[in-house]
Amino acid sequence: MVSYKRLEQNFQRLAMIGNQEGGGITRLAFSDKDWEAREVIIELMKQAGLTVRVDGFGNLIGRKNGVCPNQPVVMLGSHIDSVPNGGNYDGVVGVLGAIEALQCLEDTKEIHDHPIEVVVFMAEESSRFGVATLGSKAFCGKLSFEKLEQYKDKDGISLSQAIRQRGLVPENINKAQYEDPIKAFLELHIEQGKVLETTRKQIGIVTGIAAPTRLKVIITGQADHSGATPMHMRQDALTAAAEVILQVEQLARSVGHQGVVGTTGVIKADPGAINVIPGRVELGIDIRSISIDSKQWVVSELLAAMDRMKKQRNVGIEIITITDEVPVQLSKEMTVVLQEVCSKLPYQSMLMPSGAGHDAMHLASFAPTGIVFIPCKEGISHNPAEFASIDDVVAGTEILLSAVREIARKEFSWKK
DSSP, X not given: OOOHHHHHHHHXXXXXXXXXXXSOBXXXXXXXXXXXXXXXXXXXHHHTTOEEEEOTTOOEEEEEOOSSTTSOEEEEEEOOOOOTTBOSSTTHHHXXXXXXXXXXXXXXXXXXXXOEEEEEOSOXXXXXXXXXXXXHHHHXXXXXXXXXXXXXXXXXXXXXXXXXXXXXXXXXXXXXXXXXXXXXXXXXXXXSSSHHHHHTOSEEEEEEEOEEEEEEEEEEOOOOBTTTXXXXXXXXXXXXXXXXXXXXXXXXXXXXGXXXXXXXXXXXXXXXXXXXXOOEEEEEEEEEESOHHHHHHHHHHHHHHHHHHHHHHTOEEEEEEEEEOOOEEOOHHHHHXXXXXXXXXXXXXXXXXXXXXXXXXXHTTTSOEEEEEEOOGGGOOSSTXXXXXXXXXXXXXXXXXXXXXXXXXXXXXOOO
C-alpha cells in the first residue's frame, strides 16, 4: 500500500526548498526556507485527511481522529529543518514516512480506534541557535521563555525574536507543552552511521539514545618567539592541547566496547602565527555514550588528566561544561512490537543503539517510544552526499504503518 511514486515525488518537492548551487540543502529553523517547506507539509497533511494545528512554539501537529477520539494518541514525528548545506533525508524521512502511512489509511478509509497524530518538531538541529531538539523540548515542557531570550544565532537574533517574526507569541511558550495522554511515539530516521549498511540489515530497532557531555576547555600558556625561546622554557598551550586531544581518544577507546565515543571537534589556537608559540588554545570536546556510568568515568578520568597536565606543563586550564545530558533507554515493550512487525515483513532487522540525539529522546519519559532506522549511503549525514534509497524509505514506512495499525487498536496491550 505504501506508494514508491508518491514518496519520491514528496522528497523531490522538499529537495527543491533550500537547495544550494553546489548541492546540499539549507533550511535553518524559522528561516524563510523552513517556513516554505512547512507549507508543503501542511498541504500533504491535509491531503492525508489530517486536521492541522500549530502549538505555541510552532510545532506542526496533524491529527486523524479514530473511533475513540478521546483515547490516548498514537504519535509519529520528526523534523524538516537542516544543518547548513545538509541533506534531504535527516528528519525528512520521518515526516514524509509518517504522512505516507496516514495517507495509506486515508486511501482505504481504514478504521482505527485511537487517534493518530503526526508532529513536525521545530528546530531539531542546533545549527542556528546552538541547541538541538528545541521543538520537542518545548513540546515536553522543557523550554522556558528565559531560554528563548538567551539562545541567539550568529546574527544576534534571539530565538524569541525568531518566533515572534513568524507570528507566534514567545511569552506563550508554556502553551506548547502537550497536555493530552500519549499511547506511543514512533520516529523513523536514517541511521547516520554505517552499521546497517555494513551488516546488510534494512531496519534498525533502536534500544537507547546516547547523550553527550560537552566541554569547552581553555588552555593558557605564554605566547613567545618561536626561535628565541628554548624548548625547556616554553609554556606551549597547543602542545598541552594535543595531549588533551589524545587523552580524549585514548579514554574513549579504553571503554569503547561500552559504547563511549570521544571527539575534539573544535581547536582554536592564538595568536595563530607560524613563528609564535601558541599562548592560548580553546578546545570543544564531545563525549557521549548510551551508558551514563561509562560516560561519567571517561569525563572524570579526563578531568584528572588535565589537572595533572597543568602542573607538568605549567599552563592554566579552564573547563566549562556546556551540556551534560543523560542517555535515554527506549521502551522494551515498543522494541518487542517492532521486532514482531519486522518478523511479519520481508525486512532483515537488528537491535542497535543510536549515537545521535533525536526528538524521540524527550518523548521517552511520557510514553512508550521507538525509533526505526533505515540505512544511509556510507553512513554519511549532515552532508550534500546524504542519501537513502527509496526502497529503504518504503521499508521503514511500512514498518511505521504496521506498527501504528497494531498500537492504535483498542484491544492492543503491551508485551514485556
